[in-house]
Amino acid sequence: MRYKFGSKCLISPAPLAGIERWKPVARPRQAAIAGVYTTKQGKLPDRTSFSLQLEAIKGALDDAGIPIEEVDGIIPMSMSDHLPGTTAHQFWANQLGERPLGLMEVGGASGALAKAALAIENGMCEVVVLFYGKAGSLVGPRGTAMPDRAPRVPDWSFYQSGAYMTTWYALWAQRYMHEFGVTHADLAEVAVFTRHHATLNPDSIMGRKGDITVEDVLNSRPICEPLNLLDCSLDNDGGYAIVMTSVERARSGKKEPVLVLGGAESTYTDFYVTINDPWFPEEGKAVRRATERAFGIAGIQHDDIDVAGLYDCFTITTIRDLEEMGFCKLGEGADYVKEGHCSLGGKMPTNTDGGLLSNSHAGDPAGMHTIEVVRQLRGECGERQVPGAKLGVSLQQGWAVHGMAGVLVMATE
Amino acid sequence: MTYLKPLPQIEPRNKEFWDGLAAGEFRVPKCDDCGHYNWVPYPACRSCLSENQTWTPVSRDATVWSFSLVHRGPGAFNDDVPYAVVLAKLAEEPRSCIVLGNTVGIDPNDLYIGMPLRIVFEEIPGEDVTVFRFAAADAAEPDDADAALNVENQPATVA
Ligand SMILES: [Zn+2]
Numbered sequence: 001m002r003y004k005f006g007s008k009c010l011i012s013p014a015p016l017a018g019i020e021r022w023k024p025v026a027r028p029r030q031a032a033i034a035g036v037y038t039t040k041q042g043k044l045p046d047r048t049s050f051s052l053q054l055e056a057i058k059g060a061l062d063d064a065g066i067p068i069e070e071v072d073g074i075i076p077m078s079m080s081d082h083l084p085g086t087t088a089h090q091f092w093a094n095q096l097g098e099r100p101l102g103l104m105e106v107g108g109a110s111g112a113l114a115k116a117a118l119a120i121e122n123g124m125c126e127v128v129v130l131f132y133g134k135a136g137s138l139v140g141p142r143g144t145a146m147p148d149r150a151p152r153v154p155d156w157s158f159y160q161s162g163a164y165m166t167t168w169y170a171l172w173a174q175r176y177m178h179e180f181g182v183t184h185a186d187l188a189e190v191a192v193f194t195r196h197h198a199t200l201n202p203d204s205i206m207g208r209k210g211d212i213t214v215e216d217v218l219n220s221r222p223i224c225e226p227l228n229l230l231d232c233s234l235d236n237d238g239g240y241a242i243v244m245t246s247v248e249r250a251r252s253g254k255k256e257p258v259l260v261l262g263g264a265e266s267t268y269t270d271f272y273v274t275i276n277d278p279w280f281p282e283e284g285k286a287v288r289r290a291t292e293r294a295f296g297i298a299g300i301q302h303d304d305i306d307v308a309g310l311y312d313c314f315t316i317t318t319i320r321d322l323e324e325m326g327f328c329k330l331g332e333g334a335d336y337v338k339e340g341h342c343s344l345g346g347k348m349p350t351n352t353d354g355g356l357l358s359n360s361h362a363g364d365p366a367g368m369h370t371i372e373v374v375r376q377l378r379g380e381c382g383e384r385q386v387p388g389a390k391l392g393v394s395l396q397q398g399w400a401v402h403g404m405a406g407v408l409v410m411a412t413e
Numbered sequence: 414m415t416y417l418k419p420l421p422q423i424e425p426r427n428k429e430f431w432d433g434l435a436a437g438e439f440r441v442p443k444c445d446d447c448g449h450y451n452w453v454p455y456p457a458c459r460s461c462l463s464e465n466q467t468w469t470p471v472s473r474d475a476t477v478w479s480f481s482l483v484h485r486g487p488g489a490f491n492d493d494v495p496y497a498v499v500l501a502k503l504a505e506e507p508r509s510c511i512v513l514g515n516t517v518g519i520d521p522n523d524l525y526i527g528m529p530l531r532i533v534f535e536e537i538p539g540e541d542v543t544v545f546r547f548a549a550a551d552a553a554e555p556d557d558a559d560a561a562l563n564v565e566n567q568p569a570t571v572a
Contacts, residue, residue, distance in 0.1 A: 146417070146488035150540060153419040155427045156453040160419045160544070161515050162483055162490035163498045170481035171500050171513075178479070178526045225482040225495070274453050277478065277502060277509035 031117035032257035033410065034127075034243045034250035035064025036371045041238035041360035042205055044135045049078060052133025052239030057096075060241035065254035066127055070245075071096060073103030073119065073128030075112045077364050103128055109242070109366035110396040111406025114263025114294065116244050126245060133239030134363035140166065140235045156273050166232060166314070168272050170224035172401045173316040175279055177226065180331035182319075184226050188217035189337045190315040191230045191357055197344060198354025200384035205234055206358040217315075230357075231315040238362030240371055247413070258374045259411045261391075262297030266290040267404035275400055280320075280330060287324035287397055287405040294393075294407035302327055306389040307376045308348050309369025311397045312355040318342075320402060321395055344384060352376060352384045370394040370408055377412050417489040420542050427454065429468040434543040439473050439532045441503070441510060442466035452503070452510035460508055471510075473532040475501040475547065478511055480524045497521040501530050501547050517546035 037059030039052050053076075061068055074096070076088035083091055089104040102125035105112045109130060116128040141164055153159045158167065176182060192214055198207035212230060220229040250257035266289040269275070295301070302325075310321040319333030327348070328336040336342070342350035353359040353372040360368065373392035375381050389412075396406045423431050433440035441450045444458035445465035457464045480499040483490070490496060496515060503510040516524070517533060529550035536543045 141485055141487040146491075148417075150416050150418060150420045150489075150537070152422045155421045155424070155430075157419065157421075158498075158513055159487070160421060161498050161513055162418065162486045162493070162496060163481075163513060164487065166485075167481050167483055167498050170483075171479040171498070174481060175479035175500075175526070222482070222484040222495070224484065224498075227481075275500065275511050277511060 027121050028123065029121055030247040031120040031244055031260040032247040032250040033113075033260060033370075033374050034066060034245050034253050034255065034257060035060040035062070035241075036243070036374045037063050037241050038203070038360075038368070038371060039133065039239040041203070041362060042236050044237040047135040047237065049133050049135050049239075050082060052135055052237070053078060053131050053241075054133075056131045056133055056239040056241035057129055060129060060131070060243045063255060064243040064245070064250070065252075066243060066245065066249070068096060069099070070127045070249075071129050072099070072101050073105070073116060073125040074101060075103075075105045075109075075116060075128060075130035077109065077130065077132035077366060078134060101125075108265065108396040108398055108404055108406040109370055110263060110394050110408040111265025111290065111404075113242065113244060113260070113367075113370065113408050114265060114406060117260040117263060120244060120246055126249065128244045129241055130244075130367055131239070131241035132362070132364055132367060135237040137363070138235050139361075139363055140164065140232075158272055165272065166227060167224045168401055169314040169316055170227045172279065172320075173226050173231075173314070176316060176320070179280060182331065182334055184218060184228075185214050186334035186338070187226075187231060187315040187319060188214045189334060190312065190318045190342075191217045193337065193343045194312060194318075194351050194355040195358045197349075197352050197384055198358035200344070200382075201353050201359060202382075204354040204359040205236060207354060227314055227316070233313045233356035233361035233365075234358070236360055236362055238360050240362075240365075240367050242367055242370060242374075256378055257413060258377045259413060261300065261409040261411050262294050263406065263408040264290045264293030264297065265404070265406040266293070267399065269400045269403035271403075272400045282330060284324050285402055287321065287395065287402050287407075288326070290405040290407045291325045291395070294409055298409035300391065300409055303347075304391050305348050305393050307352065307373055307386045307392040308342075308350045309352075309355075309373045309392070309394040310350050311366075311369060311395050312351055312357050313361065315357070317397070317401075318350070318355075321397070324402060325395065325407075344386065349386045352381060352386065366396040366398070366406070369396065370410075373410055377410060416537050416540060419489070420537065420540060420544070423542065426456075430454065431542060433468065433470065434534050434545055435536070437534060438470040439545060440468040441471050441505065443469035449508040450503070450505045450510050451508065452512060472504050474504040474550065475512070475530040475532060476504075477524055477526050477528040477530060478502040479526060482521045482524075495521055497524055499524070499530070499547055501532075515546055516548070518548050518552055
């Protein structure tokens with residue numbers, strides 16, 4: 001056998017306080033990200049979701065230098081729209097060559113990748129590919145046609161009230177601003193620094209439009225108050241994929257392996273239906289739990305992190321990410337941003353590709369933050385490179401605003 | 414004018430609620446064992462996991478817990494913009510019941526967190542559904558709720 005199964009588990013998730021500095025824990029073997037790929041992002045009227053997914057799978061495997069025949073685990077991030085009654089997992093298991101797969105995982109990208117790493121570390125599978133692609137439909141209400149009679153939707157669905165995801169984040173922002181005395185101008189700072197990062201990313205959708213100011217955000221047209229257009233992520237087509245394998249296999253590939261030091265996921269609520277009072281408890285919710293577990297497993301502390309990819313579907317999201325993850329205190333997320341810590345040159349450059357606000361949001365962008373962190377750790381980021389980046393973290397979140405979360409901690413060898 | 418906004422699928426598990434609206438009641442499952450109200454309805458109480466819950470009319474008193482003015486809505490809501498979506502916290506305790514819905518008769522610019530609300534009802538013509546809206550708590554209770562609340566079927570606009 002090439003590796004020993006873990007007879008002694010040295011991984012014990014611990015509270016953040018008192019953790020030793022970054023020191024990877026002993027494990028049966030080490031998982032690593034070997035390949036990443038993003039298709040063109042934007043309006044792609046000539047593409048299908050399927051072809052974007054296939055391009056992404058092939059592209060990430062090529063980046064890794066691993067042939068498709070070695071793939072024995074899949075994490076499809078899209079629903080199957082190919083064969084009625086077939087799950088995406090069944091469809092792709094067959095499409096990729098009818099070879100037996102050892103892992104078929106679901107969930108948000110960072111959390112699913114954390115579980116894939118455990119599967120690889122413990123010998124359940126060898127090469128896992130996470131992939132997504134979407135073309136030709138929109139997430140926001142631009143994509144909603146006028147019906148000719150009242151459609152019927154599930155009983156407590158927000159669609160009955162003309163609400164949609166943006167509305168939920170707006171409700172979250174309104175309550176947050178009320179409780180902590182934060183202003184819209186404070187939230188807008190997130191859009192400003194991520195746009196600047198996008199201007200340094202030639203592949204970003206909004207970078208060519210140049211920098212924006214807080215005033216620009218405040219003067220952009222309202223979508224769901226208090227959120228304006230420039231508080232909202234993009235709504236475009238695109239695809240991406242991530243390949244994970246053992247560090248041994250990754251080393252014989254094309255690129256420097258990016259180690260997966262640990263990860264975790266957490267969820268506590270349903271899909272944009274319910275919420276409880278308080279919305280901002282001191283003890284935190286899903287993002288806090290996933291972060292504490294992931295940092296505990298990886299054996300890192302906040303100050304160790306060189307670069308971060310934090311989910312930023314709206315300006316409010318990043319502010320809350322920073323607080324829930326423990327980079328600052330409750331109510332002080334905007335201050336953290338204003339102090340420049342998230343900007344290139346700051347202590348933890350965040351969303352260096354321009355994020356979902358200014359780089360791309362293609363429907364389920366859950367893997368995009370991880371891909372940018374991988375590129376940073378490889379030193380591939382050109383003008384927006386964080387010098388000497390060795391340790392990075394990605395956070396993916398979703399559902400009824402911070403209702404589910406996945407955190408992944410990555411490092412250079 | 415035909416009502417084109419999404420309406421609920423009424424099924425055996427939720428029929429009591431929608432029947433309640435038609436009868437002028439906002440019914441919430443109340444746990445027979447621990448006494449907690451549960452919103453949105455789930456098959457068992459979230460506090461104690463008891464399946465013994467009874468649809469119980471609540472006071473209809475609520476306050477604005479959060480709100481948003483929607484300027485860009487799905488197609489059927491285009492004529493209403495900007496319209497208000499509120500999260501309203503029901504008076505019932507201890508488990509918080511936070512209900513998402515539209516307002517009626519309130520200028521969206523007058524909304525504030527903590528504003529007292531009252532649940533009112535609106536029958537949808539040509540459909541088998543009565544829906545709920547949030548009105549200002551101090552708004553006059555109309556003699557004929559149907560007539561007053563069916564104003565052009567535009568619950569979110571300024572009445
Ligand atoms: Zn109970």
